[in-house]
Amino acid sequence: MFPEENTSPHPTLVLVCKRPAIGYGKQRLAARIGAEAALRIAEQLLDCALEDxxxxxxxTVIAPDQRVHRDWASALAPQALCLPQSSGNLGERLNALDRTLRAAGHHxxxxxxxxxxxxxxxxxQRVRIALREADTVLIAASDGGVVLMASNRPWPDLSRLPWSTADLGQALADAxxxxxHSVALCGESFDIDEQADLTRALGELADDPRPARRRLLHSLASTRGEHA
Structure with a gap:
């Protein structure tokens, strides 16, 4: 089965994700707040991305990291194309997704x-506007990575980039x-990997009315209270 051709004037949004499970993902967080609490937060973080x-x-595309999770991912986002990731490191998997989707007309x-x-x-909105002028648009993460990467052109070879390090954002822009590519940096945000990120999220999400964010906010407040 091949992806359907994209005829929308808007960019295609691709959610790259893992199926949350105890012992799989968010291990730095689990070491500080416990496996079950980290799993609950991982599930609610995924709900926020699904909200977007x-x-x-x-x-839209949802790209689970394993083919065996195709049905799970399809059920989470029935409106989206489900395209499981291939093997390899994150850069190799992103390159493969990129090639497949561009071949299907998702430019x-x-x-x-x-x-x-x-x-x-x-x-x-800022990213969509920036893509009218720039080839590639990135939103930086405060830890040196990126929280969003968008491009009108095929990505260069991403396989040798320093993924999961503070050097990633600069290395990606340089590549x-x-x-x-002309590259535009479109602001900064953060992702949640460490316990300290939970405190920052409490402040950032305090006035966010979106339902999944409200549920996450409640969970974060409860977790902080348990581990104060």
Whole structure:
């Protein structure tokens, strides 16, 4: 089965995700707040990303990290194309998704993960506007990574980038520029990996009215109270 061709004037939003499970993902967080609490937060973080996927004005894709989770992912986002990731490191998997979707006519792609709940509609709007002029648009993460990466052009080779390090954001921007892309940086946000990120999220989400964010906020407040 091949992806359907995109005929929307809007970029395609791609959610790259894992199925939350105890012992799989968010291990730095689990070491501080416990496995079950970390799992609950991972599930609610994914709900926030799904909320963004559901609100997106163009085509959407959900890309679980394993083929065996295709049915799970399809049920979470029935409006989205489900395209499981291939094998390899994160860069290799993103390159493979990118090639497959562009071959199907998705020429402008916006990639997000499932752990940046502070992304707001205005972030996405700024990215869509910036993509009218720039080849590639990035939203930086405060830890040196990125929380969103979007491009009108195929990504360069991402396989050797320093994923999950503080050098990623600069390395990604440099790789794109070396490939001839014009690059626009479109603000900064953060993702949730450490216990300290939970405190920051409490402040960032305090006035966010979106339902999934309200549920996450309540859970974060409860978790902080348990581990104060």
């Amino acid at each position: 996927l559901g609100d997106w004005p163009g085509a 402008c792609l916006v990639f997000i993960g499932s752990d940046a709940p502070a992304l707001r509609p205005e972030h996405y 794109c520029r070396e490939a001839g």
